[in-house]
Amino acid sequence: MKTFESLYAELSAKAASGAEDSLTVDELKKGTHFIGKKILEEAGETWTAAEYEGAARTAEEMSQLIYHLQVMMIQKGISLEDLYKNL
Numbered sequence: 001m002k003t004f005e006s007l008y009a010e011l012s013a014k015a016a017s018g019a020e021d022s023l024t025v026d027e028l029k030k031g032t033h034f035i036g037k038k039i040l041e042e043a044g045e046t047w048t049a050a051e052y053e054g055a056a057r058t059a060e061e062m063s064q065l066i067y068h069l070q071v072m073m074i075q076k077g078i079s080l081e082d083l084y085k086n087l
């Protein structure tokens with residue numbers, strides 16, 4: 001099972017490697033505007049799931065939101081420490 005930290009490390013490694021089969025690498029190439037739209041999309045889907053679809057579906061959408069947030073972190077050079085100091 002992955003954690004927030006292990007996923008961030010995995011995505012950072014994917015970004016550094018430029019792996020051609022990586023959706024993360026693809027998304028980073030599409031840039032900030034695209035990633036931002038995904039964050040909005042997944043945030044909305046999280047809200048909808050929370051209203052109408054139960055905990056399991058909400059957790060699934062939250063996981064996708066966290067993923068795209070992490071892609072944006074990497075895109076903008078934001079470290080875990082940069083994030084944690086603001087929590």
Ligand SMILES: N=c1c2ncn([C@@H]3O[C@H](COP(=O)(O)OP(=O)(O)OP(=O)(O)O)[C@@H](O)[C@H]3O)c2ncn1[C@@H]1O[C@H](COP(=O)(O)O)[C@@H](O)[C@H]1O
Pocket residue numbers: 002010011014021022023024025045061063064067068
């Ligand atoms: N956790 C995720 C993850 N969550 C979401 N996504 C991306 O988001 C897509 C699914 O959500 P979308 O909204 O785009 O697609 P959808 O079918 O509309 O799904 P819903 O929005 O309806 O829920 C996937 O096709 C991925 O592009 C993810 N892609 C990757 N990961 C993790 O990142 C790791 C690295 O992935 P790669 O970079 O592709 O190797 C993987 O091992 C996973 O653990």
